[in-house]
Amino acid sequence: MFNARDRRSFKTEDAGDSKPESQKLNFYDRPPRHDVTLEEFEICALNRLRILAEIESSLARNRSWEEMKTQTTQQCKNYLPLDTEEDRKQDHVSHYVLRLAFCRSEDLRRRFIKAEGILFRTRFDEVLKADREQLLDSQRLHWLKVEETEKQNHRNELYSLYPPIKPEDVRNTSFNRDTYYKVRWTRVPDLIEKRKVFLSGGWAYVPGREQSSIIFQEFEDRLARALELTARSLPRLDEDSRLVPILDNLSNGFVAGVSSEWSSSTEGKNGEITAEMVDHHARNDFPMCMRTLHEQLRKDHHLKHFGRLQYGLFLKVLGLPIEESIVFWRKSFDRITDDKFNKEYKYNIRHSFGLEGKRANYPAKSCQQILSPGPSEHGCPYRHYSPENLQTALLANYSSQGLTSADLPEVVALVKSGHFHVACTRVFEITHASCGIKKGDGVGGFESVTHPNQYAARSIELRKGDIKKEGT
Amino acid sequence: MEDVEMDVASPEVMLTFYNRIYPFQSIFNWLNQGHTPTKRFTHREFAFTLQNDVYLRYNSFATYEDLKKQVCQYNPSRFEIGPVYSLRPRDRKTARPGAMVPLERELVFDIDMTDYDSIRTCCSGADICKRCWGFIAAAVHVIDDAIRKQFGYNHLLWVYSGRRGIHLWISDKEALELTDDQRKAIVGWLTVVRAEKSEMAKKTEIHTPLKELPPLLKTALEHLKYTFNDLILEDQDPFSSDEGFEHLLRLITDSGLAARLRDQRKAGSTSKELWLIILKATEGTRILQAMREDIIFHYTYPRLDAEVSKHRNHLLKAPFCVHPKTGRVCVPIDPIQVDDFDPAEVPTVNQLMKEINTANTSTESSSLPDWHKTALRPYIDMLDKHVQGIMDDAKRSKGTDLSW
Numbered sequence: 001m002f003n004a005r006d007r008r009s010f011k012t013e014d015a016g017d018s019k020p021e022s023q024k025l026n027f028y029d030r031p032p033r034h035d036v037t038l039e040e041f042e043i044c045a046l047n048r049l050r051i052l053a054e055i056e057s058s059l060a061r062n063r064s065w066e067e068m069k070t071q072t073t074q075q076c077k078n079y080l081p082l083d084t085e086e087d088r089k090q091d092h093v094s095h096y097v098l099r100l101a102f103c104r105s106e107d108l109r110r111r112f113i114k115a116e117g118i119l120f121r122t123r124f125d126e127v128l129k130a131d132r133e134q135l136l137d138s139q140r141l142h143w144l145k146v147e148e149t150e151k152q153n154h155r156n157e158l159y160s161l162y163p164p165i166k167p168e169d170v171r172n173t174s175f176n177r178d179t180y181y182k183v184r185w186t187r188v189p190d191l192i193e194k195r196k197v198f199l200s201g202g203w204a205y206v207p208g209r210e211q212s213s214i215i216f217q218e219f220e221d222r223l224a225r226a227l228e229l230t231a232r233s234l235p236r237l238d239e240d241s242r243l244v245p246i247l248d249n250l251s252n253g254f255v256a257g258v259s260s261e262w263s264s265s266t267e268g269k270n271g272e273i274t275a276e277m278v279d280h281h282a283r284n285d286f287p288m289c290m291r292t293l294h295e296q297l298r299k300d301h302h303l304k305h306f307g308r309l310q311y312g313l314f315l316k317v318l319g320l321p322i323e324e325s326i327v328f329w330r331k332s333f334d335r336i337t338d339d340k341f342n343k344e345y346k347y348n349i350r351h352s353f354g355l356e357g358k359r360a361n362y363p364a365k366s367c368q369q370i371l372s373p374g375p376s377e378h379g380c381p382y383r384h385y386s387p388e389n390l391q392t393a394l395l396a397n398y399s400s401q402g403l404t405s406a407d408l409p410e411v412v413a414l415v416k417s418g419h420f421h422v423a424c425t426r427v428f429e430i431t432h433a434s435c436g437i438k439k440g441d442g443v444g445g446f447e448s449v450t451h452p453n454q455y456a457a458r459s460i461e462l463r464k465g466d467i468k469k470e471g472t
Numbered sequence: 473m474e475d476v477e478m479d480v481a482s483p484e485v486m487l488t489f490y491n492r493i494y495p496f497q498s499i500f501n502w503l504n505q506g507h508t509p510t511k512r513f514t515h516r517e518f519a520f521t522l523q524n525d526v527y528l529r530y531n532s533f534a535t536y537e538d539l540k541k542q543v544c545q546y547n548p549s550r551f552e553i554g555p556v557y558s559l560r561p562r563d564r565k566t567a568r569p570g571a572m573v574p575l576e577r578e579l580v581f582d583i584d585m586t587d588y589d590s591i592r593t594c595c596s597g598a599d600i601c602k603r604c605w606g607f608i609a610a611a612v613h614v615i616d617d618a619i620r621k622q623f624g625y626n627h628l629l630w631v632y633s634g635r636r637g638i639h640l641w642i643s644d645k646e647a648l649e650l651t652d653d654q655r656k657a658i659v660g661w662l663t664v665v666r667a668e669k670s671e672m673a674k675k676t677e678i679h680t681p682l683k684e685l686p687p688l689l690k691t692a693l694e695h696l697k698y699t700f701n702d703l704i705l706e707d708q709d710p711f712s713s714d715e716g717f718e719h720l721l722r723l724i725t726d727s728g729l730a731a732r733l734r735d736q737r738k739a740g741s742t743s744k745e746l747w748l749i750i751l752k753a754t755e756g757t758r759i760l761q762a763m764r765e766d767i768i769f770h771y772t773y774p775r776l777d778a779e780v781s782k783h784r785n786h787l788l789k790a791p792f793c794v795h796p797k798t799g800r801v802c803v804p805i806d807p808i809q810v811d812d813f814d815p816a817e818v819p820t821v822n823q824l825m826k827e828i829n830t831a832n833t834s835t836e837s838s839s840l841p842d843w844h845k846t847a848l849r850p851y852i853d854m855l856d857k858h859v860q861g862i863m864d865d866a867k868r869s870k871g872t873d874l875s876w
């Protein structure tokens with residue numbers, strides 16, 4: 001497929017086995033064999049990425065397994081179903097695309113393995129027993145069922161290692177009912193290291209009840225090995241210049257928590273916001289990146305080009321129409337003459353609304369773009385501030401909305417582990433506790449922050465509801 | 473106490489040894505697992521320790537003749553064998569960073585007498601004698617049995633380290649391909665008594681209370697009970713000294729029993745007499761029985777140098793090298809006869825020199841290789857027989873291996 005030379009790395013043990021697309025659960029131990037267009041390549045990868053990013057933020061937020069499973073299952077229905085053979089092809093391709101994007105650093109590999117592992121477990125739990133058995137029986141996994149006579153031959157040894165269940169007769173019954181499987185010991189090194197299984201002739205005897213945890217471990221181990229192999233052969237892949245930008249974009253998306261183009265859904269609210277309302281919203285509803293730009297504008301009575309562009313597009317998408325925008329910027333730049341403003345700035349404002357030049361309707365920057373290093377010094381404060389500065393800024397900006405110094409360690413810890421969007425989401429939750437937002441709710445529907453406009457729009461929505469409630 | 477005499481070889485003698493005696497071809501066959509050179513030999517790392525202690529890593533050779541030529545040129549005091557890499561180790565400087573990774577390596581174990589210093593009484597440090605060889609022999613029995621029966625490997629080569637320890641090289645295909653994690657797992661499986669770098673802090677507690685002994689340790693215990701009686705109680709008699717007695721008391725978890733032992737111990741009490749007191753007191757209660765078995769493990773179970781086994785890229789001295797301090801050759805040992813092995817009877821390189829010189833002055837056939845006329849012959853035959861077994865196996869499963 002996209003890297004034929006790499007196929008050797010994913011060589012399978014049994015080529016005579018059925019196609020991976022014919023079964024729901026896939027160990028992804030063979031690369032997809034069909035051709036994929038670049039567009040398909042990116043779209044299906046983005047869908048998978050959305051799910052993995054949400055799994056990752058669930059982990060960072062310490063959600064329970066049940067919550068995470070419910071949510072992941074729901075999202076899989078929308079973005080990554082497994083019902084038809086076509087679905088399963090997409091699933092297969094997207095997994096391999098993301099391997100390419102995420103094999104390129106130790107940190108990305110680790111995070112990818114973790115998220116993929118959870119996706120696999122979720123599906124393993126959700127599919128029918130028959131689907132599970134189809135995976136286990138497939139010869140590639142080499143689980144050999146231990147026949148009853150063989151089990152009886154080793155009865156004493158096996159029973160002495162059987163999990164301690166009380167009382168003893170229950171343990172005995174459970175043992176007698178349990179089916180044993182044997183696998184090469186090299187497949188279960190953890191159990192070997194801790195002497196938890198019976199071992200004979202290099203075969204580890206594993207009771208059926210421990211099988212699933214071994215399967216999960218093996219899924220992650222195989223993926224880890226495969227990613228390292230891919231990483232080693234990637235320099236050759238980099239020769240394909242069409243792929244590199246796509247892969248870069250995908251791995252950045254993971255760092256930023258992906259990926260929604262927020263602009264489209266909120267632009268319909270034209271005219272709802274006036275120049276005078278910006279101050280109010282900035283104080284109550286803006287994420288820290290935009291809040292910082294606003295403060296800077298107020299303090300300096302000016303913003304440099306890229307800051308202006310970023311903040312201007314944000315306000316545009318928030319619902320500040322062109323006329324109000326011109327008013328807002330004119331008032332903000334109150335130390336220059338009308339003439340200078342009209343000559344130097346008005347054009348750019350109209351341009352950003354698509355009324356001049358190429359007449360392109362520019363979208364506001366997403367978290368992903370703000371997080372990636374670019375020409376702008378106005379990045380994501382969670383990423384770019386030192387921990388000390390971040391804490392000072394958080395208290396200065398949000399203490400009036402309920403954030404206290406007791407909340408800081410949690411936010412700083414998230415930042416330190418690289419979960420900037422989760423840190424931002426957590427601040428949103430804390431500062432909207434008065435609107436009934438609890439930890440884990442996100443900006444609504446368990447979503448985490450992916451776009452400053454999503455943050456602001458949800459906040460405005462929530463606070464409106466608040467005012468209504470107070471009014472009734 | 474010192475039984476293994478020092479018989480250090482001069483550089484000239486070493487050179488003659490490499491030139492005329494060292495079995496390069498057998499070593500090649502053993503590493504390569506076939507007669508035509510494959511990556512198992514050509515991509516293999518060799519490291520040399522020169523006479524002036526300069527250490528040269530990442531050498532590799534196309535043939536065993538090349539290896540021999542280089543060895544005779546450097547005339548090293550010893551050389552070591554490392555893993556098979558993804559490329560020729562000598563080409564590593566021209567390779568892309570990260571491209572050279574270890575792919576295969578025999579699974580190796582190292583048991584060293586120094587790890588037994590706190591429990592042996594006949595020698596200490598670098599010394600070893602026929603009596604404390606008993607610890608090594610007991611270790612060989614346990615490890616050999618576990619590797620063959622539990623892990624199912626067949627191609628085990630035990631090699632005397634030339635002084636105070638023993639090495640094990642396992643050449644089965646699966647063993648060659650083990651990852652570092654898998655090597656770590658097998659070490660974990662086999663480790664009961666940690667090698668004692670800080671003995672004071674460490675106790676041996678194998679039994680988790682009220683849980684049965686894992687099957688593998690049950691098997692080992694059957695053998696070690698006898699070792700404990702013969703080697704510890706009869707021969708080494710460690711509890712008769714004050715220091716050895718205190719060491720024992722640290723393992724007695726029952727304070728009543730510890731007090732009784734202190735009470736009843738007289739000047740001249742033997743280990744056997746003290747053990748009888750322990751035997752009596754621990755009869756009947758499971759916890760105390762478990763403690764008693766832990767003590768047996770502590771004194772007799774193999775003490776592995778874990779670091780040697782865990783990493784594919786660890787280097788280990790090649791068989792048939794000469795130990796620079798003792799002058800003795802690192803010869804293979806048949807595990808079945810390990811109890812009768814006497815380090816003091818291992819040929820030294822000076823002795824071998826005399827043998828070839830005598831043979832050359834006599835009128836015997838000179839078409840035979842020089843080693844044939846020396847005491848090294850049975851050991852080289854042992855290696856060749858071992859290699860034949862590996863090659864027969866490789867032929868049987870041909871088509872799947874050697875082709876990566």
Ligand SMILES: [Zn+2]
Binds near residue numbers: 594599601603604605
């Ligand atoms: Zn000794």
